[in-house]
Amino acid sequence: MGKSDYEVVVNGDLNTAKNVIDELMKDMGFTLAYSGATEAIAQRGSGLASMMAGPFAGKNNIAVKFGLSYTESGGKTTVGLSDEASGLGKTLTLTGGTTKKVLLDVYNTLKEGINRKGL
Numbered sequence: 001m002g003k004s005d006y007e008v009v010v011n012g013d014l015n016t017a018k019n020v021i022d023e024l025m026k027d028m029g030f031t032l033a034y035s036g037a038t039e040a041i042a043q044r045g046s047g048l049a050s051m052m053a054g055p056f057a058g059k060n061n062i063a064v065k066f067g068l069s070y071t072e073s074g075g076k077t078t079v080g081l082s083d084e085a086s087g088l089g090k091t092l093t094l095t096g097g098t099t100k101k102v103l104l105d106v107y108n109t110l111k112e113g114i115n116r117k118g119l
């Protein structure tokens with residue numbers, strides 16, 4: 001995974017952070033696949049809708065693929081959020097700008113959810 005576009009901090013260990021992030025991401029309609037103890041890929045949306053309608057598919061329907069990386073230190077876990085989708089795919093479907101908006105929305109929703117849980 002590349003450099004994180006956004007980072008959120010969870011006041012808790014790695015397992016606490018993963019549990020809360022998994023719950024929040026699933027509530028937003030993402031499916032998660034872990035490639036290791038500290039890295040995951042979150043995906044949502046329809047590739048077909050993105051191909052057919054491009055940015056007009058709507059931010060909740062375009063295909064997005066985000067990377068999550070976890071770093072635990074001193075009782076806190078930093079969660080990095082990055083766009084992992086192919087630049088070519090976004091260029092062909094004209095969804096690059098929409099993807100950035102979705103990533104920002106996801107980041108804001110994660111921050112709000114973590115704050116609501118007191119973490």
